[in-house]
Amino acid sequence: MSPRLILLRFLRRWHARIGFAAVLFFLILAVTGFVLNHGSDLGLDAKYVHTAWLARWYGLKAEPPRQVFRSEHHDLVAANGRWLFDGRLSGEKFPQPVGLVELTDMVVVASDTALYVYREDGELIDRLERGALPGVPVHAIGSSARKLVLRTASGTFAGADALSWQPVPRQRVVWSTPAELSAAERQAYEEALEPGISVQQLLLDLHSGRFAGRYGPLVVDLLAVLLAVLSLSGAWLFLKPRHRRERH
Amino acid sequence: MPSRLRYGFSILAVALALSAAGLARGESYQEPEAFLAEVFGSKPAPKVFWLTKEIQAEASAILGHPPAQLRQRYWSDGRKSVWILEEMGKDELITAGFVVADARIDHVRVLVYRESRGGEVRRPSFLKQFHHARLAPGTRLDRDIDGIVGATLSVGAMERMARLALYFDRKSREQ
Numbered sequence: 001m002s003p004r005l006i007l008l009r010f011l012r013r014w015h016a017r018i019g020f021a022a023v024l025f026f027l028i029l030a031v032t033g034f035v036l037n038h039g040s041d042l043g044l045d046a047k048y049v050h051t052a053w054l055a056r057w058y059g060l061k062a063e064p065p066r067q068v069f070r071s072e073h074h075d076l077v078a079a080n081g082r083w084l085f086d087g088r089l090s091g092e093k094f095p096q097p098v099g100l101v102e103l104t105d106m107v108v109v110a111s112d113t114a115l116y117v118y119r120e121d122g123e124l125i126d127r128l129e130r131g132a133l134p135g136v137p138v139h140a141i142g143s144s145a146r147k148l149v150l151r152t153a154s155g156t157f158a159g160a161d162a163l164s165w166q167p168v169p170r171q172r173v174v175w176s177t178p179a180e181l182s183a184a185e186r187q188a189y190e191e192a193l194e195p196g197i198s199v200q201q202l203l204l205d206l207h208s209g210r211f212a213g214r215y216g217p218l219v220v221d222l223l224a225v226l227l228a229v230l231s232l233s234g235a236w237l238f239l240k241p242r243h244r245r246e247r248h
Numbered sequence: 249m250p251s252r253l254r255y256g257f258s259i260l261a262v263a264l265a266l267s268a269a270g271l272a273r274g275e276s277y278q279e280p281e282a283f284l285a286e287v288f289g290s291k292p293a294p295k296v297f298w299l300t301k302e303i304q305a306e307a308s309a310i311l312g313h314p315p316a317q318l319r320q321r322y323w324s325d326g327r328k329s330v331w332i333l334e335e336m337g338k339d340e341l342i343t344a345g346f347v348v349a350d351a352r353i354d355h356v357r358v359l360v361y362r363e364s365r366g367g368e369v370r371r372p373s374f375l376k377q378f379h380h381a382r383l384a385p386g387t388r389l390d391r392d393i394d395g396i397v398g399a400t401l402s403v404g405a406m407e408r409m410a411r412l413a414l415y416f417d418r419k420s421r422e423q
Contacts, residue, residue, distance in 0.1 A: 040338060040401060043313075045339050119318065123318055124316065124317045124318065125317060125318045125319050126317050126318070126319050126321070127316075127317060131279060131280045131281050132294070132321065161296075163293075163294055163296065163321070164293060200339075
């Protein structure tokens with residue numbers, strides 16, 4: 001048997017073996033790469049996966065909810081950057097709330113640097129940040145004579161519509177204060193407020209191999225080498241017999 | 249180590265730390281209050297523009313997603329109105345101020361840019377394309393905005409905000 005034929009058989013055999021062994025990984029790379037390429041159109045960065053095992057895998061320490069802010073008709077529990085406002089999840093990357101106040105036709109939640117103004121049904125009316133506030137950080141939020149009151153580093157201010165503010169004395173203000181959650185409530189809210197990983201991040205980590213830890217990228221590097229070997233051996237297998245036929 | 253070299257390294261370390269901090273929290277180029285003061289001379293009281301169902305539907309069509317909130321604050325002296333809007337670039341929100349006068353964009357300023365790439369959209373050479381732009385039928389701009397290589401999504405966000413500012417200005421004058 002000629003050395004060329006031996007090489008051809010060797011390449012054919014190993015081309016098939018490598019292709020079969022890596023088929024699952026190549027499919028993962030192809031699918032994650034394809035989806036990531038359209039990540040913005042699919043809104044992947046705004047979608048989150050919330051599962052306890054995934055959070056543990058990423059080393060995210062779940063912070064159990066401990067307190068609840070309650071007004072006459074509304075409640076707010078927060079943990080892990082997520083808010084559960086009247087049982088409705090508000091999204092991700094939310095700050096720790098300072099308090100909640102219910103006024104006529106609106107509910108206002110304060111963090112130390114922003115106010116979130118909601119309609120009675122939980123629709124966000126407005127988010128006011130540092131420039132629209134009378135002072136930051138906001139230390140406390142309360143109400144007095146149907147007005148919203150903020151206690152800030154620059155003083156205490158009141159406003160009826162959360163747009164214009166006047167300094168007021170601190171007396172006769174009902175401040176929003178948190179209440180402790182019972183053990184049963186804490187357990188129920190803990191599940192709902194699991195920390196999440198964005199789908200975009202998850203796909204990026206799967207694609208780069210980082211999902212598998214520090215050696216994952218090395219495995220992906222090896223796959224890249226195998227893909228190069230497959231391409232070259234495939235090209236050689238495709239071209240070589242043809243060359244021989246052309247010579248005859 | 250010679251003191252001059254040590255001094256050089258210190259400056260480099262401080263510059264790196266500052267740039268890292270800037271990337272982490274986004275680059276703030278101008279505070280909204282300063283922008284308003286520049287336009288009006290002083291900061292006027294904000295006005296409120298409520299997004300009715302009809303306006304929400306049109307804003308959704310312009311943005312490609314529902315607007316984040318039901319009311320929009322703006323500032324106006326009767327002729328000029330200022331709209332400070334936020335829109336998602338690739339991964340982060342871009343905050344930009346739009347001055348609208350006589351139903352045309354007078355000028356635009358990027359106030360906060362939080363993305364790690366694509367910050368070229370804040371350059372005057374890009375922003376001057378919006379000068380005197382107005383709404384064409386179908387709430388599109390009356391002109392094409394030239395893109396920037398590597399900042400396609402930020403350019404798209406700026407264009408959407410420009411259309412929204414013109415649309416809000418038009419509707420606020422009808423209300």
